[in-house]
Amino acid sequence: MTRWHGESGKKLTGGKIISRRGKRKFEMGSLPLHTKVGERKIKIVRTKGGGRKTKAASVEFANVVAGKEMKKVKILDIVETPADPHLGRRGVITKGSILKTELGLVKVTSRPSQHGIVNAILIEEKK
Numbered sequence: 001m002t003r004w005h006g007e008s009g010k011k012l013t014g015g016k017i018i019s020r021r022g023k024r025k026f027e028m029g030s031l032p033l034h035t036k037v038g039e040r041k042i043k044i045v046r047t048k049g050g051g052r053k054t055k056a057a058s059v060e061f062a063n064v065v066a067g068k069e070m071k072k073v074k075i076l077d078i079v080e081t082p083a084d085p086h087l088g089r090r091g092v093i094t095k096g097s098i099l100k101t102e103l104g105l106v107k108v109t110s111r112p113s114q115h116g117i118v119n120a121i122l123i124e125e126k127k
Contacts, residue, residue, distance in 0.1 A: 026048055030045070032113060033055045033056075033057060033113045034087070034090070034092040034113065035056045035057065035058065035059060035092060035093045035094075035112035035113050035118075036057070036058045036059075036091050036092060036093070037058065037059065037060070037075050037077070037078065037091060037093065038058035038059075038060065039058060039060055040056070040058065040059055040060050040061075041056070041057040041058045042054055042055065042056055042057065042116050043055045043056075043057055053114065053116075054115070054116030054117075055113050055114065055116060056112045056113060056115075056116045056117065056118070059075065059093065059112060059117070059118050060074065060075065061073065061074055061075065061118070062075050062099060062101060062106060062108070062118040062119070062120045063117065063118065063119045063120065064101060064103055064106050064120050064121070064122055065119075065120070065121050065122065066103060066122040066125075067122075071103065073101045073102045073103050073106075074101065074102050075093075075099050075100075075101055075118070076099075076100045076101055076102065077099070077100040078091055078092075078093060078097060078098075078099055078100070079097075079098040079099065079100055079105065080097070080098045081093070081094055081096070081097045081098075082096050082097070082098075083095070083096055083097075093108060093112050093118060094108070094111070094112070094113075095108055095109065095110065095111045095112075096108060098123070099118075099120060101120075102126070103122055103125065103126060104122060104123075104124050104125040104126035105122075105123050105124040106120035106121060106122050106123060107120055107121055107123050108120050109121055
């Protein structure tokens with residue numbers, strides 16, 4: 001029996017579960033990269049199979065869909081982050097975050113720390 005997250009490490013009889021093998025490199029995770037508002041900085045990470053993943057450390061602009069057109073607009077501020085209020089206070093952009101832009105309020109639809117860019121949809125136009 002291999003032991004994974006959430007298991008107690010004991011058998012039903014009370015004996016200890018001993019792992020058949022150690023951890024492998026492909027099972028390794030990574031620390032989260034918290035995307036903030038600022039001058040664009042990206043980090044390129046090698047993935048399994050030799051592919052590349054572009055992670056955004058900080059972004060300045062968002063690609064916003066307004067009606068049937070897409071516009072590149074400057075991010076002014078982070079209004080809230082529903083995923084975690086603490087991330088919102090720290091100024092971290094995640095999927096679902098509400099941002100204040102030059103066009104108005106937008107909701108983030110991409111994962112900046114996974115995709116390297118911020119895609120969003122307009123939810124409230126500036127008056």
